[in-house]
Amino acid sequence: MPDINMPKLSDTMEEGTIVEWKKKSGDQVKAGEVLAEVESDKATFDLEAESDGVLQILVEQGVPAKIGAPIAKIGEAGAQAKSEPAPAKSEPAPAKQAPAQKGGVAEPKPKEPETPATMAEEREPAQESSPPPESPAERPAPPREESQDGQQQGAEVRASPLARRLAEEMGVDLSSLKGSGPDGRIVKEDVIAAGGTRPKADRRRAQPAAGQAAGPEVEVVEPSRMQATIARRMAEAKSTIPEFQVTVEARVDLAVSLRQQLKDSVPGAEKVTMTDFLVRACALALRKFPEVNSSWVEGRFQRKRSVNIGLAVAPSQGMGLLVPVVHDADIKDLVQISIESRQVIERARSGRVNEGDLTGATFSISNLGMYGVDEFTAIINPPEAAILAVGAIKDVPVVEDARIVAGKVMRMTLSVDHRVFYGATAAQFMAEVKRLLENPVTLLISLP
Amino acid sequence: MATATSAKAPAAAEEKLYRVALREALAEEMERDDSIFLIGEDIGKFGGAYRVTDGLLDRFGPERVVDAPIAEEVIVGTAIGSAMLGLRPVVEMMTINFSLIAYDQIVNNAAKIRYMFGGEVKVPMVIRMPGGAGHQLSAQHSHSFEVLYGLIPGLLVVAPTTPADAKGMLKSAIRSDNPVMFLESMSLYNVKGDVPPGDYTTPLGKAALRRTGSDVTIVGVSRMAVLANEAAKQLEEEDIDAEVIDLRSIRPIDWPPIIDSVRKTSRCVVVEEGWSTYGVTAEIAAGVQERCFDYLDAPIRRLGGAEVPMPYSMGLEKASIPTSEDIKRLVRATLGKNPNA
Numbered sequence: 001m002p003d004i005n006m007p008k009l010s011d012t013m014e015e016g017t018i019v020e021w022k023k024k025s026g027d028q029v030k031a032g033e034v035l036a037e038v039e040s041d042k043a044t045f046d047l048e049a050e051s052d053g054v055l056q057i058l059v060e061q062g063v064p065a066k067i068g069a070p071i072a073k074i075g076e077a078g079a080q081a082k083s084e085p086a087p088a089k090s091e092p093a094p095a096k097q098a099p100a101q102k103g104g105v106a107e108p109k110p111k112e113p114e115t116p117a118t119m120a121e122e123r124e125p126a127q128e129s130s131p132p133p134e135s136p137a138e139r140p141a142p143p144r145e146e147s148q149d150g151q152q153q154g155a156e157v158r159a160s161p162l163a164r165r166l167a168e169e170m171g172v173d174l175s176s177l178k179g180s181g182p183d184g185r186i187v188k189e190d191v192i193a194a195g196g197t198r199p200k201a202d203r204r205r206a207q208p209a210a211g212q213a214a215g216p217e218v219e220v221v222e223p224s225r226m227q228a229t230i231a232r233r234m235a236e237a238k239s240t241i242p243e244f245q246v247t248v249e250a251r252v253d254l255a256v257s258l259r260q261q262l263k264d265s266v267p268g269a270e271k272v273t274m275t276d277f278l279v280r281a282c283a284l285a286l287r288k289f290p291e292v293n294s295s296w297v298e299g300r301f302q303r304k305r306s307v308n309i310g311l312a313v314a315p316s317q318g319m320g321l322l323v324p325v326v327h328d329a330d331i332k333d334l335v336q337i338s339i340e341s342r343q344v345i346e347r348a349r350s351g352r353v354n355e356g357d358l359t360g361a362t363f364s365i366s367n368l369g370m371y372g373v374d375e376f377t378a379i380i381n382p383p384e385a386a387i388l389a390v391g392a393i394k395d396v397p398v399v400e401d402a403r404i405v406a407g408k409v410m411r412m413t414l415s416v417d418h419r420v421f422y423g424a425t426a427a428q429f430m431a432e433v434k435r436l437l438e439n440p441v442t443l444l445i446s447l448p
Numbered sequence: 449m450a451t452a453t454s455a456k457a458p459a460a461a462e463e464k465l466y467r468v469a470l471r472e473a474l475a476e477e478m479e480r481d482d483s484i485f486l487i488g489e490d491i492g493k494f495g496g497a498y499r500v501t502d503g504l505l506d507r508f509g510p511e512r513v514v515d516a517p518i519a520e521e522v523i524v525g526t527a528i529g530s531a532m533l534g535l536r537p538v539v540e541m542m543t544i545n546f547s548l549i550a551y552d553q554i555v556n557n558a559a560k561i562r563y564m565f566g567g568e569v570k571v572p573m574v575i576r577m578p579g580g581a582g583h584q585l586s587a588q589h590s591h592s593f594e595v596l597y598g599l600i601p602g603l604l605v606v607a608p609t610t611p612a613d614a615k616g617m618l619k620s621a622i623r624s625d626n627p628v629m630f631l632e633s634m635s636l637y638n639v640k641g642d643v644p645p646g647d648y649t650t651p652l653g654k655a656a657l658r659r660t661g662s663d664v665t666i667v668g669v670s671r672m673a674v675l676a677n678e679a680a681k682q683l684e685e686e687d688i689d690a691e692v693i694d695l696r697s698i699r700p701i702d703w704p705p706i707i708d709s710v711r712k713t714s715r716c717v718v719v720e721e722g723w724s725t726y727g728v729t730a731e732i733a734a735g736v737q738e739r740c741f742d743y744l745d746a747p748i749r750r751l752g753g754a755e756v757p758m759p760y761s762m763g764l765e766k767a768s769i770p771t772s773e774d775i776k777r778l779v780r781a782t783l784g785k786n787p788n789a
Contacts, residue, residue: 160714162714182781
């Protein structure tokens with residue numbers, strides 16, 4: 001009976017949520033049929049059946065599942081389809097333990113201790129040394145709440161013994177908490193984090209305050225999975241990366257006119273953008289400065305062989321951020337880059353990503369020029385070492401041969417992880433990007 | 449840690465090999481008490497398969513350093529009989545694997561005689577034997593049998609992991625009036641460490657806190673305590689603060705330091721080289737659970753060797769013995785982190 005596991009769709013994805021099951025348990029499904037819509041931290045995608053058979057759903061919609069965790073099975077007709085899924089009770093497939101694996105490592109999902117209170121009543125441990133100070137028998141059985149309205153889901157609360165004890169002492173209702181421990185178990189920290197906010201008497205799930213609907217001063221909005229990920233990753237980047245910025249201004253008159261020529265005369269380049277020029281220029285510069293195309297990982301430099309450029313774009317609707325990736329940008333010409341970047345952005349925005357579309361970037365570009373921004377700084381997307389923030393192309397008076405002439409300039413700011421490379425390299429890298437953009441014919445030739 | 453019972457001159461500790469520390473303990477004890485004699489295969493002329501008894505035949509003569517025939521049951525039987533009559537034999541089994549031949553003598557006689565004779569006779573005997581894998585000695589000669597002796601009431605079972613403990617605990621074992629299974633590790637004979645000067649003993653039946661930490665308690669058995677310490681050091685870089693306890697005594701188990709530690713860290717990982725199913729780690733995990741249930745923030749995890757007869761192939765053998773990387777993975781998993789971080 002093949003398992004269907006939560007797939008990994010992006011580098012940062014840790015868990016996914018079934019937005020909607022398109023099929024029910026017991027349905028006969030065919031390979032290739034869409035079973036469900038799954039939301040990751042970056043996108044929503046369709047989950048297709050890989051084989052024919054009868055679907056058995058293991059994870060209900062709305063319940064997050066870790067990458068690789070089984071979310072459904074496809075079996076033969078009549079095999080197991082008779083029973084409705086009971087996710088909390090069915091044991092996490094102990095039979096899968098490989099025979100020759102080293103003892104403890106082979107149990108990624110240890111079983112939650114069975115209601116210890118009953119065991120303790122039956123038999124006190126006949127050990128010579130001290131039992132725990134509080135007799136376990138006195139502790140109430142784990143909360144097993146049945147909600148009055150009958151909508152029962154994931155009946156048993158998974159919490160560590162320590163978390164249960166603390167919850168009891170602090171009057172925290174475990175069923176209202178989301179566990180951060182292994183397998184979603186509620187652990188000590190979850191209880192402590194909740195401890196200050198919940199009154200002892202309130203044993204029920206936290207209800208939205210009655211007055212809230214009537215026009216609260218502050219509206220609390222749940223972030224989407226993507227927004228929560230962005231919040232976490234950006235906070236992590238800003239708090240862990242010692243960064244600095246380098247800004248240059250490039251004359252882009254020639255680049256602008258070359259772009260027009262390409263659009264007018266080269267098949268396939270009809271939609272080439274200034275961002276494509278930047279991708280090409282950065283890719284060539286990255287090849288010249290491999291220390292920029294690097295990461296700082298566990299105290300060492302990681303030099304990347306491929307030059308993969310992430311493009312920060314907004315999703316087609318809602319507030320969010322997507323970073324589709326143009327792979328091997330240093331060995332692709334402008335036309336290829338133009339076509340590919342358009343396709344990958346389109347796929348990312350539609351949520352129908354291919355493998356690799358959102359992963360593997362070694363450098364990123366964020367271009368807010370189309371919004372008229374003069375210049376800005378971007379936050380590095382770890383483990384990348386740098387990100388280029390690009391402003392608008394502006395018509396300005398420039399001094400040329402002691403005369404003032406009209407020119408087009410664009411300001412670019414590189415944010416740099418100082419652990420990976422330093423000021424002089426950043427300056428040289430930016431000088432190279434500037435040189436390439438100012439002499440755009442260099443972007444047309446391919447390197448040996 | 450080694451507690452020096454006698455303080456002569458405050459001379460500095462000296463770095464010595466584990467095997468040399470053992471040899472010193474034997475020689476010093478034999479000097480002190482002439483009822484002590486050594487018996488085993490190739491321990492005299494050859495100096496011992498692992499060179500622990502090297503030079504002792506010349507120093508103490510063939511009556512006190514007895515080269516025995518290849519007959520383990522006879523060797524242990526001889527030792528038990530002489531111990532009952534007032535001598536203090538120290539047996540060397542060439543490896544723990546061969547002690548199976550003497551298992552009946554050990555389990556049915558050595559461990560029980562003092563009980564069965566109402567305390568009228570005792571068996572002050574030490575059986576030294578190295579165990580462990582990692583030397584391509586294949587399925588029959590690579591056992592970690594701590595648990596086979598740990599099972600038996602009436603025996604004291606210890607496994608020192610440092611030269612200082614090797615010396616201090618062997619002296620305590622020789623001075624004990626009860627049979628002591630003294631489990632050495634083939635892989636530790638060449639390990640160096642500071643050995644305190646002079647005559648000192650290290651108590652049997654006591655675990656040692658090797659390292660303090662706040663996130664997780666790692667309890668290591670025999671050589672795995674050494675690996676646990678290495679793993680803990682490396683985990684520092686990942687901001688994981690692990691406490692390491694060297695079990696040292698397999699029977700009796702020294703619970704108080706383990707309990708104190710787990711109640712502090714709320715998490716526990718137990719590691720042995722032998723099979724963990726029904727193993728020492730199973731016993732520790734069960735005992736910790738009984739004593740610390742309301743303090744646990746994660747399931748207790750165990751790590752043992754692969755549950756197969758030890759392969760001869762070097763690669764397969766390596767894959768079958770727990771490594772510090774394996775320990776790190778298990779610790780990370782216990783902390784809810786990515787095991788392969």
